[in-house]
């Protein structure tokens with residue numbers, strides 16, 4: 001990106017802070033420039049033309065001015081304000097977590113088109129309120145891990161080579177990212193503590209999340225127990241692979257059992 005130029009870019013605001021008398025500093029995940037900080041002068045003035053575009057979760061086409069790597073918002077055309085995400089505390093907590101996590105795997109100057117589009121789909125489904133939040137979170141975590149290059153071996157046992165869908169008792173090594181027959185892990189003298197037994201339903205859900213195309217990603221139903229197991233696995237699988245601590249996860253968990 002050349003310095004001292006104006007350019008248009010699609011982006012979603014993931015954080016807003018007061019800045020100066022009437023302005024805001026926005027953290028924005030963009031299509032082509034990764035995560036950037038944008039100075040939105042007068043964004044707290046009711047007369048500001050881009051008022052709605054400077055709020056958290058707002059997705060807009062922005063006209064930015066880049067001066068030596070400092071970005072100023074000149075104009076914005078709102079595509080979606082995702083307002084419904086603010087109407088329920090659990091939904092809001094998950095959406096905040098999703099934004100912070102995607103930002104953690106995106107860096108400035110990087111082409112973020114795939115991740116931005118994944119985040120938009122996540123927020124869109126979340127705002128529709130058609131799936132339990134815990135299921136959305138599990139889908140988000142595992143698919144994000146796959147998008148970041150952490151697809152575990154889901155087809156065959158790495159020890160005996162048998163197709164995993166024909167094996168009844170399976171275990172998942174979360175640190176290595178492999179699912180194997182439970183019998184093989186014992187035979188191979190693997191440390192049983194690092195292998196977590198997983199149910200068939202959970203295995204099928206993981207495969208679905210890893211490979212489903214388009215809107216089918218969100219089109220699966222599962223029972224409560226499987227969902228709990230799935231959620232535990234996806235969070236434990238994703239988090240150690242991120243280089244940053246995700247602060248908003250604590251807030252999300254603090255709501256559990258309360259909403």
Ligand SMILES: [Zn+2]
Pocket residue numbers: 157158159160161162180181184
């Ligand atoms: Zn095996």
